[in-house]
Amino acid sequence: MTQSDTERAKxxxxxHRESIDRLxxxxxxxxxxxxxxxxxxxxxxxLHDLPPSDPAxxxxxxxxxxxxxxxxNLDPELAKEFQAFIVSKVIRHHEAHRxxx
Amino acid sequence: MTQSDTERAKxxxxxHRESIDRLxxxxxxxxxxxxxxxxxxxxxxxLHDLPPSDPAxxxxxxxxxxxxxxxxNLDPELAKEFQAFIVSKVIRHHEAHRxxx
Numbered sequence: 001m002t003q004s005d006t007e008r009a010k011x012x013x014x015x016h017r018e019s020i021d022r023l024x025x026x027x028x029x030x031x032x033x034x035x036x037x038x039x040x041x042x043x044x045x046x047l048h049d050l051p052p053s054d055p056a057x058x059x060x061x062x063x064x065x066x067x068x069x070x071x072x073n074l075d076p077e078l079a080k081e082f083q084a085f086i087v088s089k090v091i092r093h094h095e096a097h098r099x100x101x
Numbered sequence: 102m103t104q105s106d107t108e109r110a111k112x113x114x115x116x117h118r119e120s121i122d123r124l125x126x127x128x129x130x131x132x133x134x135x136x137x138x139x140x141x142x143x144x145x146x147x148l149h150d151l152p153p154s155d156p157a158x159x160x161x162x163x164x165x166x167x168x169x170x171x172x173x174n175l176d177p178e179l180a181k182e183f184q185a186f187i188v189s190k191v192i193r194h195h196e197a198h199r200x201x202x
Contacts, residue, residue, distance in 0.1 A: 024162070048106075
């Protein structure tokens with residue numbers, strides 16, 4: 001491993017990190033938009049006394065996300081874990097709304 | 102609560118779910134692109150014998166993501182949890198690479 005190899009690796013690493021930072025900005029803004037919708041859903045559900053979780057809808061979403069993950073060359077297991085992460089946060093928010101209404 | 106109130110609520114719920122599905126497609130494709138970069142980073146790190154995790158870089162990312170979350174009207178706590186989720190998956194992938202090289 002020569003000095004220039006290491007320098008080249010560092011330059012490559014820097015480029016990847018710049019891309020990752022830009023992609024993270026997309027993810028955060030998209031999550032912000034997504035949570036705006038789930039907050040509205042939470043308010044609607046609380047107002048109409050609908051249950052905070054909806055297993056049928058969640059099962060459809062998981063199937064759809066696995067399909068999208070395969071198309072996007074992302075590990076489908078990771079897409080499922082991501083979905084579970086999001087749903088747990090949304091349910092936490094819905095329960096908070098329910099307590100406040 | 103009249104019948105038309107409930108019907109209106111269902112129509113609103115449907116519209117929010119369509120938006121959520123579109124936003125999820127953005128999230129999954131963006132995650133696919135992000136993991137492509139972290140896989141390249143993992144390979145570079147394994148090849149140059151760099152540690153799989155980088156606490157200084159992660160601290161910078163957390164500060165940046167909190168700032169972005171506030172701009173995007175997203176709970177900064179949620180952005181931090183999201184970052185922790187992503188980092189745990191990335192480290193798991195890097196360790197798998199390290200074992201394979």
